[in-house]
């Protein structure tokens with residue numbers, strides 16, 4: 001979502017700038033010198049009881065115009081995993097060939113490790129050694145677990161500010177980091193908004209593979225983001241800006257662009273995402289669904305959703321003209337209510353409902369991109385407006401999900417959402433159009449790492465019509481930190497002092513608690 005100029009994203013930035021060189025990482029041995037191949041850092045992700053995914057990408061010139069990082073020939077890359085941070089006891093190792101087919105990205109799906117413990121990893125290529133990363137294996141699926149700490153991020157717009165929030169997430173040394181979408185933004189601010197640019201991209205809008213690759217490559221030169229990825233395994237999903245603002249399934253919101261014209265762009269963007277993220281490719285690489293389940297012993301199960309790829313189009317949008325610019329409609333839009341429309345796609349819906357019926361961990365965590373709890377912009381009458389890009393544009397699909405939660409009653413469902421560049425604590429109602437209906441889940445919406453917030457005061461004016469929203473704050477940037485135990489989940493809203501300050505401080509703005517057995521958060 002773009003809150004200020006949704007029609008104005010296609011013009012190319014004329015600005016230029018410099019890319020910061022990566023700094024020394026926090027974990028393990030420091031580099032002897034500035035890296036020449038490991039300019040992109042390292043990462044782990046998609047934890048399992050017996051392993052995780054290891055990731056790096058070799059690039060001598062990360063922003064080379066062809067998107068290939070300044071490399072062409074294949075490079076043999078070695079990886080090592082140790083049970084200690086000094087690498088005295090190496091427990092697994094192997095080699096992978098980095099090739100230009102994947103822009104020299106390396107994914108290793110490690111298996112055979114012991115559950116519920118930390119490991120340290122590093123890569124070596126062409127005589128150069130990477131920094132050291134720390135990963136963890138999950139506990140066995142039925143193991144008793146008494147605590148889990150998760151840092152949750154969304155919406156990191158490079159030109160809007162520095163990624164100090166990522167650095168503070170790393171400092172918390174979470175067990176896991178969640179990325180809920182808008183990890184990159186495909187566009188650049190137009191020259192008339194140059195005053196809002198904190199650090200320029202020096203890249204044109206990403207529309208094809210090289211451009212998308214270079215957006216990730218630029219982000220991965222950031223020392224705070226490198227530190228976060230080195231600190232904990234990631235679980236990542238996407239939202240719209242990994243491809244294009246407010247796209248929906250096969251539909252671009254670009255005026256006159258038919259699905260067949262958009263799908264090549266979408267495919268390039270998806271490919272770059274899979275290359276850049278520490279995600280499992282087992283089962284078909286880019287064709288693997290992004291939606292998936294992960295577990296952390298008997299304490300938590302994650303249902304990570306893809307809320308973009310399979311969607312119906314937003315309702316009441318005029319595709320020929322490109323719509324009204326703002327994706328908002330009123331209560332008279334009958335298409336909005338059509339039960340034939342879907343948010344997750346019917347295959348993913350079936351998978352999710354079946355999975356929720358089988359969920360057996362204490363906490364059932366739904367990681368997804370867009371606010372679920374709903375927002376009435378008005379008193380509920382005929383002139384009430386709804387954002388059509390969020391679940392509010394897909395109320396029948398939301399009803400199917402909330403009815404399923406009410407019917408199958410998974411243990412302690414908590415929805416974690418991104419996109420809205422603001423903090424929200426919501427009751428998710430059995431019927432979102434009826435505030436008096438049962439609360440079937442708790443929702444926490446994280447703010448952005450850097451991206452500009454929504455109009456705070458205007459939204460506060462409609463909050464009286466939205467009793468399901470217990471807390472809203474649109475003026476601050478940051479992330480969410482979750483501490484989970486069998487009895488309680490505590491969510492801290494962590495706000496940074498200033499996106500323009502690369503060394504911004506962080507403070508807890510508010511804390512919310514959910515007690516096991518009781519849906520809905522209370523101030524902690």
Ligand code: FE
Pocket residue numbers: 001154155156181182241419420421448451
């Ligand atoms: Fe965003």
Ligand code: CA
Pocket residue numbers: 001181182239240241419
């Ligand atoms: Ca978004």
